[in-house]
Amino acid sequence: MGALQPGLPNPAMIPEGWSLLIVDLKDCFSTISLHEDDKQCFAFTLPAEAPLSSSCRAREAHAVFHQNAWGLHIAYGIPWEEAKAIVKACPICSHHNQGVGLGIGV
Numbered sequence: 001m002g003a004l005q006p007g008l009p010n011p012a013m014i015p016e017g018w019s020l021l022i023v024d025l026k027d028c029f030s031t032i033s034l035h036e037d038d039k040q041c042f043a044f045t046l047p048a049e050a051p052l053s054s055s056c057r058a059r060e061a062h063a064v065f066h067q068n069a070w071g072l073h074i075a076y077g078i079p080w081e082e083a084k085a086i087v088k089a090c091p092i093c094s095h096h097n098q099g100v101g102l103g104i105g106v
Helices: 036-041 054-065 069-076 080-089
Strands: none
Touching: 054 069, 054 080, 069 080
């Protein structure tokens, strides 16, 4: 493809005496730390969010996939009683199998 690629500025247009730095973000996108004053200039800077707890992830997964209590217990490492409570609280799954869900893989 050569040195000039579509979408890149022509290096001949950069005034003499200006410093030029090219950073390939493909391999180091997440390892470059920016100065606090520069973070607002970049679109890829996102605020950090705390990860969801296993209980919260299990509740969200059950709301979408309607996993049974055993599947929630194994997949998310939550206590068996908590997994049964999640399934019993679901209006779709609560009346199946004494409240433990529809079955394996459902």
